[in-house]
Amino acid sequence: MNPSEVAPRSKPLDIDRLLDDRSVRVLVCCGSGGVGKTTTAAALALRAADRGRHVVVLTIDPAKRLAQSLGLTQLDNDPKPVAGVEGTGSLDAMMLDMKRTFDEFVEANADSARAQTILDNPFYQSLSSSFAGTQEYMAMEKLGQLRARADAESSWDLIVVDTPPSRSALDFLDAPRRLGSFLDGRFIRILAAPAKAGGRAYFKVISAGFGMFTGVLSKLIGGQVLVDVQTFVASVDTLFGGFRQRADETFAMLQAADTAFVVIAAPERDALREASYFVDRLEADDMPLAGLVLNRVASTSLPDLDAATATSAAARLEQGARASVTAAVLRIHAERVATLARQRRLAERFTSAHRGVPVATVPALAGDVVDLVGLRTVGDAMAVTI
Amino acid sequence: MPSEPDAVARDWPGVRLHVVSGKGGTGKTTVAAALALALAQGGHKVLVAEVEGRQGLAQIFDVPPLPYAERRVAVAPGGGEVFALAIDPEEALVEYLEMFYNLKRAGSALRKMGAIDFATTIAPGVRDVLLTGKCKEAVRRKGPDGKPVYDAVVMDAPPTGRIARFLNVNTEVAGLARTGPIRGQADAVMEVIASRLTAVHLVTLLEEMPVQETADGVSDLRAAGLPVGGIVVNQVRRPLLSTTSQTKARRGRLDLEAMAADLEKVGVTTAGGWLAGSHGALSTSEVVTALAAEAADHAERIDLESRERDDIEALGRPTYELPFLAEGVDVAAIYELADLLRSQGMA
Numbered sequence A: 001m002n003p004s005e006v007a008p009r010s011k012p013l014d015i016d017r018l019l020d021d022r023s024v025r026v027l028v029c030c031g032s033g034g035v036g037k038t039t040t041a042a043a044l045a046l047r048a049a050d051r052g053r054h055v056v057v058l059t060i061d062p063a064k065r066l067a068q069s070l071g072l073t074q075l076d077n078d079p080k081p082v083a084g085v086e087g088t089g090s091l092d093a094m095m096l097d098m099k100r101t102f103d104e105f106v107e108a109n110a111d112s113a114r115a116q117t118i119l120d121n122p123f124y125q126s127l128s129s130s131f132a133g134t135q136e137y138m139a140m141e142k143l144g145q146l147r148a149r150a151d152a153e154s155s156w157d158l159i160v161v162d163t164p165p166s167r168s169a170l171d172f173l174d175a176p177r178r179l180g181s182f183l184d185g186r187f188i189r190i191l192a193a194p195a196k197a198g199g200r201a202y203f204k205v206i207s208a209g210f211g212m213f214t215g216v217l218s219k220l221i222g223g224q225v226l227v228d229v230q231t232f233v234a235s236v237d238t239l240f241g242g243f244r245q246r247a248d249e250t251f252a253m254l255q256a257a258d259t260a261f262v263v264i265a266a267p268e269r270d271a272l273r274e275a276s277y278f279v280d281r282l283e284a285d286d287m288p289l290a291g292l293v294l295n296r297v298a299s300t301s302l303p304d305l306d307a308a309t310a311t312s313a314a315a316r317l318e319q320g321a322r323a324s325v326t327a328a329v330l331r332i333h334a335e336r337v338a339t340l341a342r343q344r345r346l347a348e349r350f351t352s353a354h355r356g357v358p359v360a361t362v363p364a365l366a367g368d369v370v371d372l373v374g375l376r377t378v379g380d381a382m383a384v385t386i
Numbered sequence B: 001m002p003s004e005p006d007a008v009a010r011d012w013p014g015v016r017l018h019v020v021s022g023k024g025g026t027g028k029t030t031v032a033a034a035l036a037l038a039l040a041q042g043g044h045k046v047l048v049a050e051v052e053g054r055q056g057l058a059q060i061f062d063v064p065p066l067p068y069a070e071r072r073v074a075v076a077p078g079g080g081e082v083f084a085l086a087i088d089p090e091e092a093l094v095e096y097l098e099m100f101y102n103l104k105r106a107g108s109a110l111r112k113m114g115a116i117d118f119a120t121t122i123a124p125g126v127r128d129v130l131l132t133g134k135c136k137e138a139v140r141r142k143g144p145d146g147k148p149v150y151d152a153v154v155m156d157a158p159p160t161g162r163i164a165r166f167l168n169v170n171t172e173v174a175g176l177a178r179t180g181p182i183r184g185q186a187d188a189v190m191e192v193i194a195s196r197l198t199a200v201h202l203v204t205l206l207e208e209m210p211v212q213e214t215a216d217g218v219s220d221l222r223a224a225g226l227p228v229g230g231i232v233v234n235q236v237r238r239p240l241l242s243t244t245s246q247t248k249a250r251r252g253r254l255d256l257e258a259m260a261a262d263l264e265k266v267g268v269t270t271a272g273g274w275l276a277g278s279h280g281a282l283s284t285s286e287v288v289t290a291l292a293a294e295a296a297d298h299a300e301r302i303d304l305e306s307r308e309r310d311d312i313e314a315l316g317r318p319t320y321e322l323p324f325l326a327e328g329v330d331v332a333a334i335y336e337l338a339d340l341l342r343s344q345g346m347a
Helices: A015-020 A037-050 A064-069 A098-109 A112-120 A122-130 A134-153 A171-183 A186-195 A199-205 A207-221 A223-240 A243-255 A269-284 A307-318 A325-353 A372-383 B028-040 B056-061 B089-101 B106-112 B115-121 B124-140 B160-167 B169-174 B181-193 B208-223 B243-250 B256-265 B284-313 B331-343
Strands: A026-030 A054-059 A076-081 A090-095 A158-162 A259-265 A289-297 A359-363 B017-022 B045-050 B071-076 B080-086 B152-156 B198-204 B228-236 B319-323
Touching: A015 A037, A015 A372, A026 A037, A026 A243, A037 A054, A037 A064, A037 A090, A037 A158, A037 A259, A037 A289, A037 A372, A054 A134, A064 A372, A064 B208, A076 A098, A098 A112, A098 A122, A098 A134, A112 A122, A112 A223, A122 A134, A122 A223, A134 A158, A134 A171, A134 A243, A243 A259, A259 A269, A269 A289, A269 A325, A269 B056, A289 A325, A307 A325, A307 B256, A325 B243, A325 B256, A325 B284, A359 A372, B017 B028, B017 B124, B017 B160, B017 B181, B017 B208, B017 B228, B028 B045, B028 B056, B028 B071, B028 B080, B028 B152, B028 B198, B028 B228, B028 B331, B045 B056, B045 B124, B056 B071, B056 B080, B056 B331, B071 B331, B089 B124, B124 B152, B124 B160, B124 B169, B124 B181, B160 B198, B160 B208, B169 B181, B198 B208, B208 B228, B208 B284, B228 B284, B243 B284, B256 B284, B319 B331
Parallel strands: A026 A158, A026 A259, A054 A090, A054 A158, A259 A289, A289 A359, B017 B152, B017 B198, B045 B080, B045 B152, B198 B228, B228 B319
Antiparallel strands: A076 A090, B071 B080
16 A cells, blocks of 8 residues: 555645746745654755755754754854755755844844844844744745845745744744734834834823833833833834834735645644644635645555454464564554554545645655655655655 | 642652643643643542643543633542643733732723733743743642642643743743742742742653754753653554564564465465465565565664663653554543553652
C-alpha cells in the first residue's frame, strides 16, 4: 500500500507541477507546531532549486542539524547560498531574527535620531522581543522585503516561507493584523493623544470612563509604561503611516495570484483539526491554497496481511519455548497496520470535509532529516504521491 | 476525603503545582490530563488548568468547551475528582479588577473601548501574571475548614521554548511595574512558582528537536531559578526485537528462510508458497522480504530513540515513559496513561 492510500478519496497534490509553475512566486508553508513544517519548507525549496528555480527559503526555527546542513549556524537576517544544488537552479537560506528585523524596519523608516529614540523606548523593546504576534508580523515583514528585493534584482523567482511555530495555525494569519490593529487601535490612539498637538479636544470627549481606566492602568502597570507607550505611538505614527495599513498590505500580498499556500499536517487528531480550520480560513479569505502535505504517514508494502491475522500468528509462534524472531516481526507489522488504519480514519474525516483539497503524503521516515540527502528523500516522497 | 495535600505525588512530596510543558506536538496536554487523573487517585481533588485558549482539555476529556469556571471532568479510581479550567486572560483581568477595585460594571465598558484587550496585550508580562496568578490562587485557595480546596493543581503550560519566560513573571514585569498591585501579584506568584510547592515537568518525544528543546528548557529553568521537575518521554515505541535480532534486522541479516518456515507453520503462508488468502498474488518470499524491511525500519527507529534517551538521561532528572498508542488517545487511554505515571512514581 502506498502512503497516499491514507487519503484515498482525495485528489493528489502534484508537487512538481506546483514547483515548476513559474507564475507561483511565493510559497507559504503553514500548519500547527510539531508537524514538520520547517523540514517540509526546506524540502520544497531544495526540490524547486534542483528543478532549476532560483529559490530563497525563509526558515523560522529549524532543528540544529538541519540548519547546519543548510549552512545556517546562527540567526541571520540575510540569505546565504546553500551549496549542493543540482543543475542550473540555486538555493539561498536564512533564519529569521525577529528583533533585528524589527530594528532594521525602524532604522530604514526613520532618520537616525528618531530611530534611536524608538529603539531605546522600553515599550518598543518589550514589543519587539516578546509581543505575542511579533514573530508572525516580522516573518511577513521579511517576506515583503525578500519579495521587493527579488523584484528589484531579478534574483529569486521563488520565495518559500516557513511560518512561526505557534500552537494554532491561524495565529500566523491573524497575528500581524492583531498587532497592527492593536498599535493602530482606538484605545492606544486615545492614550497617545495627549502627546500630540490637538489631542486635547479629542481627549475631553472621551469622558470620565477613560480617566478612571488610565488611573487604574497606571496603578496596575505603572505610569511610566503609559508614558512610554504614548511616546512610542506618537513617534511611530508620524513615520510609517500606521501599522494596520502595513499589515493590510501584507495580507493583500498573500491573496495575490502568485502566492500559493501549502498546509502541512501530521495524521494526528489535533494537527488535522488545525489544518481543517486553516483550509476553511484560506477559502474564506480568498487565499490561494495549493494543497495539504501530510507528513509522517505510516505505510506498509504488505496490506493484505491484516493486523488480527499477524497478531494471532505471532501469539501461536510465541507458545514455543524460545523467543521467536518471526513473532516479533509479525508484531511489528501488526502495529504498523493498526497505526495506518487509525491514520486513515483521521485523514478520511479531513478529506470528506474538504473534497477539493489536493493531498500529498510523506511516509514516516526511520531517522531524522539532517542533510540535503534527507531533504531530497522527503521531496521525492511528496512527489511520488501522483 | 482528601488526605494530606503533600501526600499526593510519590516522587514529588510537597509539590502542589505541577506545571507541564513540552514542545508542540509532544502531547503535553495529554500528559497534563493524565497526571491530573493520576494525582487524583485515592480520593484527591485536583484541578487541571489550560492557559492558551485552545480547549485541548475539553477535547481530551470529551466534554463541551470549558467556560471560565471550574468544571468536574473526570472521576478517578478510589473516589478522586479532576476539575478542569480554561483560564482566559481577559476574564482573569476583569475578575481581578472586580476584586481589587470593585469595577464589575465598568468591565464591559472598558472591554468595548478595547482597554481590556490593551491591558492584556500591552506586555506579555501582564497577561502571564494574570494566567499564573489564577493557578497560584487555586493552589492557595482554602475551604471553610481551612484546608486547601485542591490537593494539587496541574497547569497545561505554554511550550518549552517559552516556559521559563512565562513562569518567571517577576523579571517580566520588572521593567513595567515597579510598584502597585501587579507587582505585588507577581511577587505572590513567584513565592509559589519558585518554591518547593512547584515542579515544572517537560514532555518530550525521542526525537532530535524535542530532546534538544527539553535540554534547553532545563537550562533556561535552572538559570531562572525555577524548580525543574521530571521529564516525561511520550509515545515511546516498545522494542519488539531482542538486542541480537535488532542488530540483525538493521543490517538486513535476519534469517529469511527460518521466517518463511515459521510463517508456513502458523498458516500465514500456504504450502504452495503464497500469502494465505491472497489468491496467489503475493509469494512467500515477497512476504518475508516486506516483513524484514519493516523490521529494519523499526530497528533503526529504536536505535535512534535509544541515542536520544541517552541525551535525556544526561540531564539527570527523574524520567517517566509513556507508550506510543497505535489506536490514538481517548478518555480510556488517559486512565491507562495515568496508571502508568502512578506506577512509575510520578504520582
